[in-house]
Amino acid sequence: MIKKSSTGQRRSGENKNLPCKDCGQIVYNVDSNAVSTICWRCVNKQLNPNSLIASDLDPEAWKDLVKRKIFKLNGRSENTTAEGEL
Numbered sequence: 001m002i003k004k005s006s007t008g009q010r011r012s013g014e015n016k017n018l019p020c021k022d023c024g025q026i027v028y029n030v031d032s033n034a035v036s037t038i039c040w041r042c043v044n045k046q047l048n049p050n051s052l053i054a055s056d057l058d059p060e061a062w063k064d065l066v067k068r069k070i071f072k073l074n075g076r077s078e079n080t081t082a083e084g085e086l
């Protein structure tokens with residue numbers, strides 16, 4: 001009797017992988033009902049058009065960006081020794 005193994009197979013009716021409709025990167029664990037998806041990067045970019053993705057940046061550029069973002073968000077700097085023009 002041949003029995004198809006289900007070991008290691010994805011469970012049907014659950015999540016699947018889809019390419020991001022914006023950048024084409026595979027997004028994992030998308031709802032199985034979804035016909036298109038968008039990755040967190042693109043979501044983030046849509047929500048914050050001015051934001052940049054950390055992994056897209058050089059570490060130095062990222063640090064610099066974070067510094068500035070934090071300054072802007074808080075409107076003031078706490079606990080920092082960065083050269084400020086405040």
Ligand SMILES: [Zn+2]
Pocket residue numbers: 020021022023024025038039040041042043
């Ligand atoms: Zn994307």
